[in-house]
Structures are given as structure tokens and as C-alpha cells.
């Protein structure tokens with residue numbers, strides 16, 4: 001039985017790329033599956049002058065791939081209205097309030113409102129401030145704000161941004177999106193760890209040697225050169241996605257599956273990270289590919305030709321608490337790498353007495369593009385003697401299953417409607433993560449840490465391999 005949810009969505013940045021590619025298709029799938037009843041409405045707002053009819057056509061275009069029928073799509077799109085204006089303009093919010101109140105009674109929405117800030121973070125404070133001042137926050141229903149990344153560019157700016165938003169909304173009304181937290185396999189980390197005694201008992205310093213997290217992209221910066229050149233991989237990927245994944249992998253067991261328990265345990269482990277040292281972090285940037293088919297980062301559109309921005313980061317993050325006793329988590333993420341993949345490799349220790357001279361076994365959590373688990377163990381080689389051979393127990397989801405499972409934005413928007421904040425980034429996690437990232441950034445700046453260049457379409461600079469080799473280890477995945 002699906003539970004229908006009624007609400008008015010007000011999307012700021014309704015003409016943008018994210019709204020078109022992710023939000024409209026996600027809302028449509030919720031409608032198709034019955035999670036959104038006929039009692040919902042959307043107000044799209046942005047600078048461009050669009051009519052309602054034009055906006056509804058844009059929505060139809062965005063859902064083209066998944067639409068059941070023209071008629072069904074039209075019936076969905078008829079819930080959308082458009083209002084053009086500049087978000088800095090007070091008048092905008094007065095008109096917006098009138099439209100919101102009208103739609104509220106037209107669709108019988110009980111005052112439930114979701115404000116989706118799909119715009120540059122520099123506008124977040126201005127928008128939330130106006131929403132409060134111009135009384136767009138309803139008195140009767142729920143009022144929830146969805147915030148896109150990036151949440152600040154360092155600890156100071158994220159704190160200022162947070163303080164600004166908290167003038168108008170409470171923390172429990174804020175849903176900071178980290179779409180990795182909506183991914184099936186990232187959510188599966190908790191069930192794997194805490195619904196299987198086998199892993200529960202061996203998820204600690206006694207059994208695990210180290211972990212590896214890889215988030216590799218094959219694409220370059222595309223049209224986002226201007227934004228990316230000011231950000232880089234450390235801020236764009238490590239601060240949010242990598243740190244979230246790391247905290248789910250290494251947090252202590254929550255007493256129960258509740259938002260606060262999970263969040264508190266994640267914050268605890270982020271607080272237990274050892275102060276980073278500069279030699280443990282590689283700052284890479286792609287140069288031209290070896291076959292000359294892919295250009296260097298510095299020659300990309302809207303990128304400074306002398307840029308020192310990191311398009312790749314590899315690092316060793318050490319967890320310094322009783323559970324882990326300085327266990328390293330090696331991370332790497334970058335653009336223009338050999339293949340696109342998100343995967344986690346958990347490398348176990350050799351068996352205690354090591355009577356067969358075993359190769360350390362490992363568990364791979366495939367997040368994207370494959371989804372599933374593979375556990376590589378030592379088996380006995382068939383024949384005389386007691387030699388070993390690797391054996392893999394695997395459970396990879398079929399393409400059809402992946403195709404039919406809900407996409408991250410769809411699940412996260414449904415969570416917002418249901419008031420479930422578990423899969424969103426809490427201020428505690430965001431702030432601890434920024435503090436850690438700021439230290440790395442400062443080390444790089446203070447020591448003039450050199451850029452390690454890597455050819456586009458490779459797995460990163462040689463320094464990323466040496467990082468593990470000096471500890472007597474190697475990357476499990478080497479395409």
C-alpha cells in the first residue's frame with residue numbers, strides 16, 4: 001500500500017539543469033507510483049519569463065523517457081505553475097504567497113510546503129529570509145526546505161550560511177541533499193553491517209586491515225569549468241560524498257535505526273579522524289591523455305590556463321578510536337579517470353595463524369554502475385596438496401533490477417514528504433567534515449604542495465599508487 005502525500009512544492013531555480021534532469025522526472029515517478037496523489041502542486045520560479053503553458057511543456061519534455069501516456073503526463077504537468085522573478089526582490093514573495101495560498105486551497109494541501117532551493121548557495125540565505133518575512137511559511141502544515149550542494153566552501157562559509165538559514169528555519173526542517181545518501185547501495189551499507197551477524201562481528205580492527213573508497217569519473221569538467229576551477233575534487237567530492245560514505249562504513253553500531261542515533265554515530269566517527277598530514281594526501285590534475293584524444297584540464301573552457309585546482313584527490317584517512325585503532329581508509333576520486341565507478345573495497349587481515357599463507361580476502365561493495373556485493377575468499381585448489389586459489393561469492397543486481405529501482409532523487413524527495421531526515425546531511429556531519437577538509441586545504445597551501453599530474457583517462461598520478469605502496473598495500477581495483 002502506498003501512502004499518498006499532499007504538498008505544495010516551490011522550486012527555486014525551476015529553469016535550471018538539475019530541475020529538468022532530476023527533479024521533474026523524480027516527481028513524475030512518485031506520481032506514477034501513487035506516492036503523490038492528485039493533491040499536489042508545484043510552483044516553479046526563476047528569472048526567465050515563462051508562461052504556465054510553456055512551463056508545463058518543459059515538464060513534459062523532462063519526463064519524456066518515463067511517461068506512461070501523453071494523457072497521464074499532461075495530467076501530471078497540469079499541477080505545475082510558473083512564476084518569473086528575481087529572488088532578491090521582495091515583491092516576488094508577495095506574489096508567490098498569493099499563488100501558494102490559492103493552490104493550497106485549490107488542491108486541498110493542508111498548508112504542507114516543500115521549498116526546494118535548486119540554485120546557487122549564495123542565494124539560500126536571501127530566499128529563506130524572504131520566505132519568513134513575507135510569510136510564505138504556512139501556519140497549519142509542515143514547512144520543509146531542501147538544500148542543494150555545495151553547502152559552503154569551507155567551515156567558516158558553511159557556518160555563516162547555516163546561521164543565516166537558521167534565522168528562518170529550524171535544523172529539523174532542513175534537508176541538505178547529498179544524493180549519494182539516496183543511492184541504493186550506499187543505503188545498503190547499514191543493512192549489510194547491522195543485519196548480518198557475520199559482518200557485525202568482524203567489522204572492526206581485529207578483522208579488517210583497511211578500506212578503500214573509489215569515486216572515479218570518466219568525464220571532465222564539461223560546461224562547469226567556471227564553478228569547478230574555484231572548487232576542485234577535495235571540496236566538490238571528498239567533503240560531502242566521500243566523507244558521508246566513510247562515516248557510514250566506520251560508524252559504531254547505533255542502538256536503533258533512528259535518525260538521531262545514526263547521525264550521532266556518524267558525527268562521533270568524524271570527530272575521531274586523526275589530524276591529516278600532508279604526505280598522506282595527493283593533489284592531482286589531469287594533463288592530456290596519452291593518445292592525445294582528451295585535452296588537459298588547463299585547456300578546458302573557462303578554466304584558468306595556470307590553474308592549480310585539484311581534479312583528483314587520493315588520501316589516507318586514519319580512524320583513531322577504540323573500534324578502529326588507527327585503521328586507514330584510502331580514498332580516491334577524480335575526473336577523467338580510466339572508468340566511471342563508485343566502489344568500496346574492504347580488505348580483511350590474513351587469518352590469525354596463517355597456516356596456509358592466505359591472501360587477504362576482500363569484500364567489494366559495487367555502488368555504480370554495477371550494484372551489489374562480491375566477497376573474494378581463499379578456496380582450496382582442486383588436486384593434491386593444500387594450495388589456495390581465489391573464489392568469489394557474488395550478488396550483482398541485474399540491469400533490469402537496477403533500471404527498475406528508484407533513483408536517488410525520487411527516494412530522497414519521498415523521504416522529505418514523509419519527514420524522514422536519516423538520508424540527509426545533518427549540520428553536525430557537514431561541519432565536522434568541513435573542519436577536516438579545511439585542514440588538508442591549509443596543509444596544501446602552507447607547504448605549497450605540488451600538483452601531481454596524471455594523463456587523462458588513467459587511474460591518477462603515480463603518487464596515488466605510492467601512497468599505498470609505502471604502507472605495503474595496493475589498490476584492489478586497477479582497471
Ligand code: NAD
Pocket residue numbers: 012013014015016017018019045046047048085086087088117118119120121148149150
Ligand atoms: P543552473 O545554473 O542550471 O540553474 C540555476 C537556476 O537559478 C536557473 O533556473 C536560474 O534562472 C535561477 N537563477 C539564477 N539567479 C537567479 C535570480 N537572481 N533570481 C531567480 N532565479 C535565479 O544550475 P543547476 O545545475 O540547476 O544547479 C542548481 C543547484 O543544484 C546548484 O546549487 C548546484 O550546485 C546544485 N547541483 C546541481 C547538480 C546538477 O547536476 N546540475 C548536481 C548537484 C548539485
